[in-house]
Amino acid sequence: MSRTEYATAAHYEYDKQLARAAIEAYFSTGPGLDHVRGSILTEVELECERDGIFLHGYADNVVRTDDGLQIIDYKPSVRYELSTSDRAKEKLREHLAGEDYHPRIVKSAIQVATYIEGIQNTSVYEPGMEVVFTYYGLLANTDLEKSTAGVRPRVSGYGRDVEETYYSEEETIWGLIQRAHDGIRENNFEPIQWDAIRENACDRCDYRSMCTDALAEEVQF
Template sequence: MSNTNDDGTVYLSPSRLATYADCQRKFDHDYVKDVSTPDQNRLYLNQGLAYHETIEAVCEATDPDDDADVIYRRAMDAFDEKWEANLDPDEYETRAHQDYQRAENCAAIEAFFDPEGGDGIRHARRSVATEKWLESIHDGLGLHGYADNVLRTEDGLHIIDYKRRLSGIITSYTAKYLEEHLNGETHEPGRVKNAFQTATYIEGVKQSNLYEEGMDVRFTFYALFYETTAESTPDGFEISVRGRPRETTGVYDEYYDTIWGLIETAHEGITSGAHAPEPFELINEEACSDCDYREMCPEYLAEEVRR
């Protein structure tokens, strides 16, 4: 999403900035020309809606002193409702596939809201806002987006972004690639997006009505399906799921200047309408093979003709 306020500040979402950081021509096709492509991930997007809406419903209904068993039952009731609302049986090729994925998602919610220490119990009790719209301005660059959950902690506020898995999510060991991406030496749009998300939500919370001077602000990606195991049983199968958090506050602090350099580059490129892929050789090598727009991309087609 993007919008411009009365003083001319352009606000951009992490998704738009990340698409531009991946490939400027892809951004042009996706957001400027609005070229539609087949959505091959609809099934998993709908599953994501089901568990995101489940967590939101539980957090909105929970008070800080609610019993853990009450929260757990609330979660399982909400999951049944949200799964029915978001998933269509026709999306699945077989009934077995449908049954397995429902059981897998149900197991993730059960583990997250486990009364005996599931992280979801703490998230629900400490939640002060879900799907919180956040906006911020930093040196004239506007950022905005929805934060999945904001928790009140003893020291301040903790923003949570719920993911399916942590594969590819930035760590303190891989953050070094941010600078290499900024310098055009490597292509790391996924980790760059993680950096954009971290910056957007930390700065957004600091400029929101939730923030009080002196508060500590943290940001974490939480993978609900971090570890999934399935075992055969006489009646079919049994699924076990375990979630895991990955905090990126430290990465943001350590690579602050690099991250804002990346944001500035993408932000100014978008607002100026610069859509030529740069550096094209690297983008062509790393990104073109998986791009839905390559058959209509002038740079890609020209390179294919040249070859």
């Protein structure tokens, strides 16, 4: 990043140190060396199709393992990504049923579906291979280390394998994809959980100043 994109030199220097600490942790105590040595594809476009729905995305890294393939998507943190917990699976079902609103986890689940199905359409996949999908948070844990030399960031990463959730909730996830696909094709963008969206997203929306719903709330009679 350029220094001009930061408000102060201190912010720029901190981010620079944070990035360096993350890379060092990834290769010293993390899985970085294994990810590099086993890597067979990077920034690869993966495509899949089901019931007339075509999806594609770009996977950060694909690693060959003893049992098959590991798809790795690198994130600063994995806090909001799909997990294997029973609660995560329940959230997917709630979203599909219109009982609650969980856009972040749904977005993550669609990405997992695209990559797991997409890798099977590449030349590196062989029938019977185990496919693992890993979210790896490079900045999963951050802290400040203080010494007489000053203060510097201390970082450790964390990986989360989530393919089990995809396989156990495959029908739910593709139901979510189908509904989104149909809504786009039919120009039907009315959100089911509008109140939840308004509560959680509207205050941070860049288009608030031109939104008729937002402007209507500000009109005083």
